[in-house]
Amino acid sequence: MNTDTADILKKLESIFLDTFTDTGYEFSTETTREDVDEWDSLNHIRLLTAIESEFDFQFDLDEIEDISTVATIADIVSNKLS
Amino acid sequence: MHELSWLPEPQADFNEKCSQLGDGSLSIGSLRALVNSKLSLNQSNRLFREINKLPPGELEKIKSEFSLFKLGLVSNSTVDLFIPSFFTSALRHGIFIEVITADFGQIIQEALDSDSLINQSGIDAVLLALDYRAFPFAANSVAMAAPGQGSADALEYLRTIRDGFHKNSGTVCILQTLVAPPFSLLGNMDAQLDGTLRKEIAEFNAGLILDTKASSDLLLDVGTMANMVGVYEWFDERQWYMSRVPMANKFIALYADHVSRLLAAMRGKSKKCLVLDLDNTLWGGVIGDDGLDGIRIGQGHPIGESFLAIQQYAKELNNLGVILAVCSKNEEEIALQAFKEHPDMLLKDSDFAVFVANWEDKASNIRFIAETLNIGLDSLVFVDDNPAEREIVRTIIPEVTVPELPKDASLIPRTLSAAGFFEMISFTADDAQRSKQYEENAQRRVEFHKAGGVDEYLKSLDMKITFSPFDTLGRKRITQLINKTNQFNLTTKRYTEKEVEAFELSPEHITIQVRLTDRFGDNGMISVMICLQEEDVITIDTWLMSCRVIKRRVEEAICDKLLDEAKDRKARYIRGIFRPTEKNKLVKEHYKALGFTEVESTSEYDVWELDIEQYTSKKPPIEVLGQ
Numbered sequence: 001m002n003t004d005t006a007d008i009l010k011k012l013e014s015i016f017l018d019t020f021t022d023t024g025y026e027f028s029t030e031t032t033r034e035d036v037d038e039w040d041s042l043n044h045i046r047l048l049t050a051i052e053s054e055f056d057f058q059f060d061l062d063e064i065e066d067i068s069t070v071a072t073i074a075d076i077v078s079n080k081l082s
Numbered sequence: 083m084h085e086l087s088w089l090p091e092p093q094a095d096f097n098e099k100c101s102q103l104g105d106g107s108l109s110i111g112s113l114r115a116l117v118n119s120k121l122s123l124n125q126s127n128r129l130f131r132e133i134n135k136l137p138p139g140e141l142e143k144i145k146s147e148f149s150l151f152k153l154g155l156v157s158n159s160t161v162d163l164f165i166p167s168f169f170t171s172a173l174r175h176g177i178f179i180e181v182i183t184a185d186f187g188q189i190i191q192e193a194l195d196s197d198s199l200i201n202q203s204g205i206d207a208v209l210l211a212l213d214y215r216a217f218p219f220a221a222n223s224v225a226m227a228a229p230g231q232g233s234a235d236a237l238e239y240l241r242t243i244r245d246g247f248h249k250n251s252g253t254v255c256i257l258q259t260l261v262a263p264p265f266s267l268l269g270n271m272d273a274q275l276d277g278t279l280r281k282e283i284a285e286f287n288a289g290l291i292l293d294t295k296a297s298s299d300l301l302l303d304v305g306t307m308a309n310m311v312g313v314y315e316w317f318d319e320r321q322w323y324m325s326r327v328p329m330a331n332k333f334i335a336l337y338a339d340h341v342s343r344l345l346a347a348m349r350g351k352s353k354k355c356l357v358l359d360l361d362n363t364l365w366g367g368v369i370g371d372d373g374l375d376g377i378r379i380g381q382g383h384p385i386g387e388s389f390l391a392i393q394q395y396a397k398e399l400n401n402l403g404v405i406l407a408v409c410s411k412n413e414e415e416i417a418l419q420a421f422k423e424h425p426d427m428l429l430k431d432s433d434f435a436v437f438v439a440n441w442e443d444k445a446s447n448i449r450f451i452a453e454t455l456n457i458g459l460d461s462l463v464f465v466d467d468n469p470a471e472r473e474i475v476r477t478i479i480p481e482v483t484v485p486e487l488p489k490d491a492s493l494i495p496r497t498l499s500a501a502g503f504f505e506m507i508s509f510t511a512d513d514a515q516r517s518k519q520y521e522e523n524a525q526r527r528v529e530f531h532k533a534g535g536v537d538e539y540l541k542s543l544d545m546k547i548t549f550s551p552f553d554t555l556g557r558k559r560i561t562q563l564i565n566k567t568n569q570f571n572l573t574t575k576r577y578t579e580k581e582v583e584a585f586e587l588s589p590e591h592i593t594i595q596v597r598l599t600d601r602f603g604d605n606g607m608i609s610v611m612i613c614l615q616e617e618d619v620i621t622i623d624t625w626l627m628s629c630r631v632i633k634r635r636v637e638e639a640i641c642d643k644l645l646d647e648a649k650d651r652k653a654r655y656i657r658g659i660f661r662p663t664e665k666n667k668l669v670k671e672h673y674k675a676l677g678f679t680e681v682e683s684t685s686e687y688d689v690w691e692l693d694i695e696q697y698t699s700k701k702p703p704i705e706v707l708g709q
Contacts (some may be wrong), residue, residue, distance in 0.1 A: 018097075018124040021131070042162050046123050049331040053122070054170050057302065 088485035089503035102519035130166035148178035167338035175346035193246030227277020233285035259305035360410035362382035380426025388492035445478035525555035552586035635702035
């Protein structure tokens with residue numbers, strides 16, 4: 001894992017903490033939508049909005065469809081930033 | 083603007099504060115401070131949930147501090163995402179809101195059915211949050227359009243909904259103008275072509291404004307809101323396709339703030355009084371130092387014109403009934419002179435209902451202004467270019483609204499107007515007279531009562547002070563201060579750079595240059611002192627300080643420092659001299675406040691003396707660096 005990815009994950013973790021108050025899951029690249037009880041469609045929008053504002057880019061519609069794990073998000077963010 | 087630029091950043095400990103709220107250990111003042119910031123969607127959601135989780139007793143306690151409002155909400159879009167932002171922005175405007183939402187798309191049903199959820203809820207108003215996609219013309223083909231039908235049908239449809247709510251809830255409807263999306267078919271022709279979004283929306287909006295004006299319903303001008311931020315930014319098609327959110331998520335907070343302003347206006351909670359600082363707020367420069375001909379105001383100079391625009395804005399508001407007041411750290415006489423004698427000053431001293439120019443802390447002065455006008459603290463807006471003054475007032479009186487300001491004065495009018503402090507739901511000739519009435523009742527230039535809490539604040543400023551003897555690097559700035567400073571200047575002796583250098587090299591002289599930082603940044607060199615030692619007596623030849631840091635106990639820190647120095651030099655007495663000038667009344671009692679005793683007083687000067695052994699260190703809440 002290079003430092004950029006580590007940095008992205010750190011920021012993502014803090015956004016997850018802000019979005020989901022229930023901490024009954026372990027945050028890692030392996031985390032999926034099923035692991036997080038509060039990850040419903042409304043919080044999905046909140047999550048993506050917070051990520052867009054933190055990293056200053058916009059997800060494409062097809063990317064949004066694919067997002068169901070932390071790993072996918074981290075991949076997309078790192079592609080957008082590079 | 084979507085960032086609500088007039089609001090400060092959310093507090094760094096936002097999450098901890100939310101937890102305190104959950105424990106019931108957060109004060110109402112802190113809650114007010116919490117919502118008076120640019121909350122993200124997540125933060126609004128967090129706060130909303132914490133409050134709704136509170137046990138009934140705790141919840142009632144909070145509700146009792148706000149005005150309750152029950153808002154019905156129908157929409158052709160998904161509104162769930164809006165609710166937390168509605169909630170937090172309503173609190174910001176003094177309203178505790180409960181939102182009753184209809185099921186998605188159930189607009190006509192909710193309005194016409196007297197048993198519908200909204201009609202049964204005893205609402206105070208219903209917001210018809212409809213964007214252009216709620217109306218048939220958006221879906222109809224332009225090629226098939228009949229002249230004048232699209233917008234007329236849409237207005238008729240809206241009337242049906244309004245009539246339904248009027249009849250069944252006896253309530254006020256809040257109606258939205260429509261935003262035309264960034265889209266066209268035949269370019270410039272669209273504005274003339276029946277059935278295009280551009281033409282139908284323009285006609286709809288014009289018709290809606292007339293309709294609303296003729297009724298008791300209220301207008302929420304979303305069309306203008308979106309134009310101000312730019313429709314390219316406003317619309318986010320992804321959001322619409324994914325989740326039927328009608329605008330980009332980043333504008334939800336702005337939209338919610340606009341809705342809340344309207345509700346606040348319905349509850350009589352719009353702001354009534356604009357409290358203005360003077361130096362670098364109503365003119366460029368510092369009147370006490372730069373003098374009447376040194377400040378920048380008026381035509382012919384870009385900076386002068388930008389401050390003139392601020393005065394024009396204030397004047398126009400005043401003509402429409404907003405009360406104006408002054409709260410400034412200045413000599414009252416000098417400040418008033420600016421209004422009376424400066425030819426380019428648009429505002430006159432008679433425009434202000436209360437005029438407070440003194441050296442006391444601004445929070446106490448603002449309380450005094452509210453008392454004098456006999457209006458609530460929550461109806462004041464305090465405008466000051468100095469971030470430290472803004473913060474002190476926010477901290478001590480969270481009820482007072484204190485907007486963040488751009489550094490560039492030319493941007494101030496748009497920032498203040500974007501904040502929409504003076505929202506009105508109706509306007510009559512009486513409203514325009516209101517400020518005059520206050521002015522007559524208020525007794526101007528009255529004495530001042532001090533309130534506590536300042537030391538607490540000073541601690542939170544995190545001030546750090548640095549003392550050093552004069553040196554080559556500082557010489558230019560020292561000379562500049564010596565020749566420029568008029569107000570906090572005990573002897574007003576002017577020296578050239580050569581003379582300053584001589585003090586620097588002289589073993590009989592103690593020279594001190596003082597720098598100060600606080601959590602708002604570096605204030606740079608803020609004070610200069612030159613003393614002469616003759617045997618066991620040290621005489622303060624020059625002591626001056628920048629007005630920016632007055633009332634922060636900085637002079638006490640400097641005095642402590644001088645005493646240390648004096649002890650090292652085996653001195654016994656310190657002698658201070660006050661030489662009165664036109665501009666330095668501020669420091670007449672300076673040495674007295676530090677514990678000196680007056681030993682001589684003539685019309686030319688006062689001499690004060692301090693026995694070093696009698697001195698107790700002041701130890702103000704300022705960290706001394708480099709020791």
